[in-house]
Amino acid sequence: MSWDFTEDAAFLALCDAYKESGEPSAMEFLAHGEGAFHFQELSQNAAGEGIDLSDSEDLEEFQQEVIDTLEEMCS
DSSP: OOSOGGGSHHHHHHHHHHHHHOOSOHHHHHHSHHHHHHHHHHHHHHHHTTOOOOSHHHHHHHHHHHHHHHHHHOO
């Protein structure tokens, strides 16, 4: 992926919310509530950057990359 989403304001908000949530699993955090809201915003920003997430495989790959990055950077 050519877009560094870790510098996006939506990812930074997602990271902060994940830290504050105390949720041990980034996957669970993204599944509902505030995590889902911030992930949706990040996905919309990705589209604005020209990243096509309309294919479910591409969306799943992006989501997994976000999960891995959250657990690595924001735990």
